[in-house]
Amino acid sequence: METAAQEKKIRYDASQGPRILGPNDGKAVDLGSVGVRFMAWAEETGGGFSLVEHPIPPKTLVAPLHLHEREDEYSFVLEGRMGAKLGDDVVYAEVGDFAFKPRKQWHTFWNPDETPCRILEIISPGGFEHFFDELANLMAGEFDPEQMAKLGATYGHYFQPETIPELCAEHGLTHPMLEG
Numbered sequence: 001m002e003t004a005a006q007e008k009k010i011r012y013d014a015s016q017g018p019r020i021l022g023p024n025d026g027k028a029v030d031l032g033s034v035g036v037r038f039m040a041w042a043e044e045t046g047g048g049f050s051l052v053e054h055p056i057p058p059k060t061l062v063a064p065l066h067l068h069e070r071e072d073e074y075s076f077v078l079e080g081r082m083g084a085k086l087g088d089d090v091v092y093a094e095v096g097d098f099a100f101k102p103r104k105q106w107h108t109f110w111n112p113d114e115t116p117c118r119i120l121e122i123i124s125p126g127g128f129e130h131f132f133d134e135l136a137n138l139m140a141g142e143f144d145p146e147q148m149a150k151l152g153a154t155y156g157h158y159f160q161p162e163t164i165p166e167l168c169a170e171h172g173l174t175h176p177m178l179e180g
Helices: 129-138 145-154 161-171
Strands: 028-030 035-040 050-056 066-067 072-079 082-086 089-093 098-101 109-113 117-124 157-160
Touching: 028 129, 050 066, 050 109, 050 129, 066 161, 072 082, 082 098, 089 098, 098 109, 109 161, 129 145, 145 157
Parallel strands: none
Antiparallel strands: 028 035, 035 050, 050 117, 066 109, 066 157, 072 098, 072 117, 082 089, 082 109
16 A cells, blocks of 8 residues: 555646645544644645644643654644643644744644644645654554654654653643553
């Protein structure tokens, strides 16, 4: 079976006509603590960026503290509220807010409320969206934290899984790794 990372994707340009992605279009995967709907792949944007939508379940930590060596992330809140730890700061972004998560900064984010949260995540440069796609394939089998760390390192993405219990306790959250 071919993964999205292996599929032939091309840059969209005017010669292909208009491109509209409806609210239920695009590949979607569930990573347990967050969903990912792929809206624009790096190959489709000439590598400049990728765009994903992240629905975040209520009171859920998306990931442990982590760092991207190569990508900046920009989160635009569509629905609900997003909490984030950016370096030493904790911030909350409301609908219409735009949060910047620069490369080489330890960070994480979560849904602090009992209601749904949905964000658009712009990743620049593009390419990191393939991590989510490959992680979904990895999680289809038995979860192996070592494989996840190896996959992350391939993308210049590093985790501090030991921060999950503390972050969840501090912010009243849950995470699938605590339920195992």
